[in-house]
Amino acid sequence: MKAVVVRNLSYVYPDGTKALEGVNIEIEKGEKVAIVGPNGAGKTTLLLHLNGIIRNKNVEIFGKNIENMSREEIVKNIGIVFQDPDDQLFMPTVFDDVAFGPINLGFDKEEVKRRVEKALSMVGLLNSINKCPHHLSFGEKKKASLAAVLSIEPKILVLDEPTANLDPKSRAELIDVIKKLNESGVTILIATHDINALPEIADRVYVLNKKIIAEGSPREIFSNTKLLKENNLEVPEIFKLFEVLRCFGYNCDELPLSIDEAIEHLTKTVETEGGHIHLHIHEHTHDDIEKVKRKYNHHL
Amino acid sequence: MIEYPEIDRYADLDSILHKFDPRAKIVSFLTLIFSIVLIPDLKVALMAFTFSVFILALSKLPLSFVFKYLKWVTMFVLSIFTILALTFPGEKTSFYFISLSKDGIYSGALISIRAIAATMLVFPMIGTMRFDETIKALYMLRIPNSLVQMLMFTYRYIFVFADEFHRMLTAMESKGFKLKTNLYSFAVIGRAIGMLFVKSYERAERVYQAMLSRGYTGNPKTIADFKMDAKDFFLATLIIFFAIFLHLMK
Numbered sequence: 001m002k003a004v005v006v007r008n009l010s011y012v013y014p015d016g017t018k019a020l021e022g023v024n025i026e027i028e029k030g031e032k033v034a035i036v037g038p039n040g041a042g043k044t045t046l047l048l049h050l051n052g053i054i055r056n057k058n059v060e061i062f063g064k065n066i067e068n069m070s071r072e073e074i075v076k077n078i079g080i081v082f083q084d085p086d087d088q089l090f091m092p093t094v095f096d097d098v099a100f101g102p103i104n105l106g107f108d109k110e111e112v113k114r115r116v117e118k119a120l121s122m123v124g125l126l127n128s129i130n131k132c133p134h135h136l137s138f139g140e141k142k143k144a145s146l147a148a149v150l151s152i153e154p155k156i157l158v159l160d161e162p163t164a165n166l167d168p169k170s171r172a173e174l175i176d177v178i179k180k181l182n183e184s185g186v187t188i189l190i191a192t193h194d195i196n197a198l199p200e201i202a203d204r205v206y207v208l209n210k211k212i213i214a215e216g217s218p219r220e221i222f223s224n225t226k227l228l229k230e231n232n233l234e235v236p237e238i239f240k241l242f243e244v245l246r247c248f249g250y251n252c253d254e255l256p257l258s259i260d261e262a263i264e265h266l267t268k269t270v271e272t273e274g275g276h277i278h279l280h281i282h283e284h285t286h287d288d289i290e291k292v293k294r295k296y297n298h299h300l
Numbered sequence: 301m302i303e304y305p306e307i308d309r310y311a312d313l314d315s316i317l318h319k320f321d322p323r324a325k326i327v328s329f330l331t332l333i334f335s336i337v338l339i340p341d342l343k344v345a346l347m348a349f350t351f352s353v354f355i356l357a358l359s360k361l362p363l364s365f366v367f368k369y370l371k372w373v374t375m376f377v378l379s380i381f382t383i384l385a386l387t388f389p390g391e392k393t394s395f396y397f398i399s400l401s402k403d404g405i406y407s408g409a410l411i412s413i414r415a416i417a418a419t420m421l422v423f424p425m426i427g428t429m430r431f432d433e434t435i436k437a438l439y440m441l442r443i444p445n446s447l448v449q450m451l452m453f454t455y456r457y458i459f460v461f462a463d464e465f466h467r468m469l470t471a472m473e474s475k476g477f478k479l480k481t482n483l484y485s486f487a488v489i490g491r492a493i494g495m496l497f498v499k500s501y502e503r504a505e506r507v508y509q510a511m512l513s514r515g516y517t518g519n520p521k522t523i524a525d526f527k528m529d530a531k532d533f534f535l536a537t538l539i540i541f542f543a544i545f546l547h548l549m550k
């Protein structure tokens with residue numbers, strides 16, 4: 001079953017800025033999908049269409065056009081966490097913010113409290129329930145704004161740049177929550193340019209630059225150097241490192257995209273090559289390294 | 301960092317007024333404040349003043365915190381007192397070589413004491429609970445919704461704007477701008493404030509989008525766990541009786 005379908009969506013802002021041109025996207029129920037693209041590519045604009053904040057006839061949620069859905073029905077199905085947590089946390093306390101959605105949906109007091117506590121404990125913020133948002137750190141604000149959407153228990157969760165500007169610990173914790181949610185059956189759509197987190201948070205990637213430029217697994221996307229270059233996209237550091245190792249004679253057809261994959265690959269290589277890894281400098285090494293460096297240096 | 305004007309900085313202390321039900325507290329204190337402002341007699345005003353001091357002591361709020369704000373009110377009413385004493389018509393009395401109006405001194409003292417006594421009560425009223433509780437209490441007292449929403453958003457975003465303005469100033473200072481009292485400085489600050497308005501407008505739009513995304517339909521509803529018990533009724537009744545009593549005396 002398709003959770004989200006976007007058909008031939010174009011959008012021009014009132015001031016004439018063309019933000020989207022003929023965008024098509026399909027997301028299966030239970031999938032986790034990322035939309036990547038440089039700044040100004042139209043990611044946020046696309047997300048604003050998904051729950052009808054920008055009205056349109058081009059989006060279907062679980063087979064139903066959002067044009068024909070009530071606000072309540074849309075909100076119950078699809079929850080969006082926007083980028084700036086100060087925009088998301090508009091109530092006087094964390095509790096009020098996380099309770100805002102469930103109260104609007106008409107749940108009774110006990111149910112609202114149950115949902116607030118569940119959502120806050122999921123992101124590890126139960127201790128801050130009575131704080132006012134301006135006393136939270138940026139990472140905590142990000143988590144609180146996620147909890148404020150989780151309390152609605154939407155079937156589809158959409159996140160705009162969830163890991164931007166986070167410290168490593170908060171970033172890892174947030175990624176962990178997103179993965180757990182997906183495992184419990186929530187369909188995930190993430191707009192991001194955090195390339196290093198991508199392999200963990202997405203099975204499938206759309207490259208957006210006003211139009212959909214490409215679609216595929218993270219590996220397929222990262223192997224397409226021309227595509228990345230044309231759209232100002234980075235490649236995971238791990239991926240680059242193994243490409244460099246390859247110049248030193250490391251045997252590697254499928255370059256790892258994450259630490260986990262790297263560990264797996266290294267272990268396999270050590271085991272098959274008799275207990276160690278053999279690296280050496282041969283006649284092409286320096287040329288090859290130069291090529292790799294040039295490939296990933298956007299400034300050249 | 302900038303210092304925020306946080307009226308609820310001492311909301312976590314423990315006193316009989318901190319435990320007072322927010323709704324009962326607001327209703328009874330507002331009644332008392334209103335009553336004090338209308339006192340026609342200096343002796344009664346002095347009594348009310350004493351009572352205000354007593355209430356303030358009950359609240360356990362640090363005096364330094366209260367005086368930081370109260371000193372402005374005091375300075376303001378003292379200037380009124382001076383003007384009235386010097387200019388009021390009627391019987392004169394002389395203080396060294398200055399001629400003062402007796403009625404002016406009386407009215408000036410009455411106005412000053414009433415104002416200070418009434419303002420002093422604002423602190424034990426809203427300084428003894430978190431500001432969000434004040435807002436919720438107003439919400440539950442059926443204060444018009446638009447007013448409550450306005451208070452709520454002001455309270456939430458004043459800090460965000462303060463931070464934003466502060467960042468802007470820092471950025472300007474790091475580019476060599478120094479705040480002076482000349483035309484150039486004012487022009488630069490004016491532009492910065494203009495920028496802040498644009499940013500606020502854009503933020504308001506994004507906040508509204510976030511609210512819609514979570515099912516906003518026009519009334520932000522909140523839940524508050526306020527419980528009135530016998531003690532709250534007793535305290536509120538006592539304060540309201542005192543407010544009435546002030547006007548029964550002659």
Ligand SMILES: Nc1ncnc2c1ncn2[C@@H]1O[C@H](COP(=O)(O)OP(=O)(O)O)[C@@H](O)[C@H]1O
Pocket residue numbers: 013014015017018019037038039040041042043044045046
């Ligand atoms: N409210 C707006 N009015 C006019 N143009 C806008 C507005 N919001 C975004 N844009 C423009 O639309 C394009 C896409 O922006 P956006 O969706 O925010 O991109 P992304 O989220 O990928 O960085 C950009 O060129 C941006 O300047």
Ligand SMILES: [Mg+2]
Pocket residue numbers: 043044083160
């Ligand atoms: Mg964006």
